[in-house]
Structures are given as C-alpha cells and as structure tokens.
Amino acid sequence: MIYKISYVVLGGSHPGAIVNRDTPPQVGEVIQLNGNEYEVVSVTDLIPPQGDFAYLHVTLRPR
Amino acid sequence: MKEVIELLKQSELFAGLPEDKIQQIVTIGSPRVYGAGDMIIAAGDPSDELYIVQEGLVEVLVSSGPAPDVPGAQEMTAVVQLGRGQVFGEMALVDRGARSATVRCVKSDTQLFVIPRDVFWDLCEQDHHIGYVVMRNIARDLSFKLRHRNLSRGA
Numbered sequence: 001m002i003y004k005i006s007y008v009v010l011g012g013s014h015p016g017a018i019v020n021r022d023t024p025p026q027v028g029e030v031i032q033l034n035g036n037e038y039e040v041v042s043v044t045d046l047i048p049p050q051g052d053f054a055y056l057h058v059t060l061r062p063r
Numbered sequence: 064m065k066e067v068i069e070l071l072k073q074s075e076l077f078a079g080l081p082e083d084k085i086q087q088i089v090t091i092g093s094p095r096v097y098g099a100g101d102m103i104i105a106a107g108d109p110s111d112e113l114y115i116v117q118e119g120l121v122e123v124l125v126s127s128g129p130a131p132d133v134p135g136a137q138e139m140t141a142v143v144q145l146g147r148g149q150v151f152g153e154m155a156l157v158d159r160g161a162r163s164a165t166v167r168c169v170k171s172d173t174q175l176f177v178i179p180r181d182v183f184w185d186l187c188e189q190d191h192h193i194g195y196v197v198m199r200n201i202a203r204d205l206s207f208k209l210r211h212r213n214l215s216r217g218a
Contacts, residue, residue, distance in 0.1 A: 002073055002148070006211040015122070016215045018208065019146030020073060034120055034144065034169055046210055051078050055207060057214060 003054050006046055007031065009038060010061045025058050037063045064089060067176055070117050074148045075204055079196045087193070091186060092178040097121075097168035103175070106139075106165045110155030111180050114166075119173025120146050124165045139165060143211060153201050156180055 003024050007017045017033055025031065029040045038060035046057040071077045071085050080088075094117065097103060103114065103121060124139040142164075145151060151166055159180075187194030 002075075004075060004148070004207065006207065006214065008211070008214050015141040015143050016211065017120070017144040017146060018149050018211055020075075020148030046207070050203075053075055053078060057210075 001049070001054055002052050003056055006055075006057045007033065007038075008057065008059050009033075010041065010059055013062055014038070014060075024054070024056060030063065031058075031060060033060075039063050067092075067094070067117070070115065070148070070176060074115050074150060076115065076150045076153070076197060076200050078200055080193065084190070084193050087186065087190075088178070088183070091182045092176050095175045095177050097173045097175065099168055099171045099173075101168040103166045103168060104152060104162050104164075106162050108162045110152060110160070110162050113152045113156050113178045113180060113183060114150065115176045115178075116145055116147055116149045116151075117174040117176050118147060119168070119175075120144050120170040121151065121173060121175075122167050122169045123151065124167060125163075143208070143215070144169060150201075150204060153204065156183065157198075157201060 003021045005019055005021055005025065009016055014033060025040045025043055027040050027043060031038045031040060041059045041061050044057050046055045067089050068085055071088060077085055077088065106126060122141050122144045124141050127138045127140050154163055187197060
C-alpha cells in the first residue's frame with residue numbers, strides 16, 4: 001500500500017505538505033519537513049482507499 | 064530506467080496502468096535536478112511540461128493578490144510543499160493555460176522527472192487507455208489537493 005499523506009501543521013507556521021509514504025504515520029510520531037520537526041497529533045482517512053493507494057489527513061504540531 | 068519505472072508506479076498519476084504502458088511514458092520524459100531556492104516554474108508563464116517529484120521537496124506559491132494567474136510584482140505565499148511521488152504542472156496538461164502558481168525547489172538535489180506536455184498528450188490520443196487512466200488520476204489528485212488546501216485554511 002502507498003500512503004498519500006496530507007500534512008497540515010496547526011498554527012499556520014508551515015504551509016503543510018503532500019508526500020507519499022510506505023507506512024502510515026502514527027500519533028506521537030515525529031515527522032521532519034524540510035529540516036523542522038513536527039509531532040503527529042491525529043491521523044484520519046481523507047477519502048476511501050482506492051487500488052494501491054490510501055489517502056490520509058495528518059495534523060501536526062511544531063515540537 | 065528501472066528507478067524511474069518504480070517512481071512512476073508509485074505516483075498516483077499512473078496508478079492502474081500496466082508496466083508496459085508505464086515503460087512507454089518513461090521513454091518520453093527525462094530527469095532533471097534542482098538546487099534549494101531554484102525556480103522551477105513561474106506563475107503566468109506559458110506551460111509545456113508536467114513534473115513528478117522523484118526525490119526531494121518543492122514548494123508551491125501563489126499570489127496573495129486577487130488575480131493569481133496574472134503575472135506581475137505580487138507578494139507570494141507558500142500554500143503547500145510537495146514531496147516524493149507528487150505531481151505538479153498537471154493543470155497545463157488539462158487546460159493548456161498559463162501556469163497558475165510558482166513552484167520553487169526547497170531541498171538541495173531535488174530530482175524531478177519531466178514529461179513534455181505535447182508528446183504526452185499525443186501518447187494519450189494514440190492510447191486512450193493511458194489517456195483515460197491519467198485523466199481520471201489527475202482529477203483525483205486535484206481533488207486531493209483541494210481538500211488539503213481547505214483543511215490547511217482551517218488549521
């Protein structure tokens with residue numbers, strides 16, 4: 001499965017990102033976006049999975 | 064070439080296409096490398112290429128003014144960063160209009176796979192299965208980006 005992730009950073013300090021990953025993010029996991037670290041706050045399905053793709057909405061907060 | 068085939072197989076744009084069709088697409092594109100800060104496309108410019116992020120990160124910027132498609136000296140705001148497997152420049156494939164946003168490289172040694180629009184369009188015309196799958200996937204990708212934008216605005 002390929003996970004297409006919509007990262008949204010709470011507080012507006014970062015524009016957010018869309019990336020593909022081989023594994024789904026977990027709540028509490030630390031994500032790096034262009035050198036800065038963010039903690040995963042929530043993970044939800046953005047739209048239902050289709051084919052080999054899962055579509056996730058992930059909210060982050062700066063560490 | 065094998066590396067690019069794997070990239071395209073993992074890009075949603077080509078999801079659902081068999082490997083032989085993906086191999087056809089690989090032959091019409093080429094790799095390109097950018098450094099941090101490099102401008103890849105500029106809003107308002109004519110469009111003739113489609114881009115897939117192979118490795119690295121790019122940033123999409125739009126004008127803060129009321130008419131983002133009109134070129135000129137306007138303040139630019141970053142709306143999203145795109146990483147591995149993501150596509151940009153796809154609106155030009157659909158509407159042949161001017162670039163709707165500026166895209167800048169934010170990570171050094173960012174590798175893109177670049178496909179000329181007209182050659183790709185010809186391939187879609189010759190092979191309607193490729194054309195149908197790619198257009199369906201572009202619609203899904205644009206929908207995903209719109210949902211992301213809506214969620215970002217509420218954050």
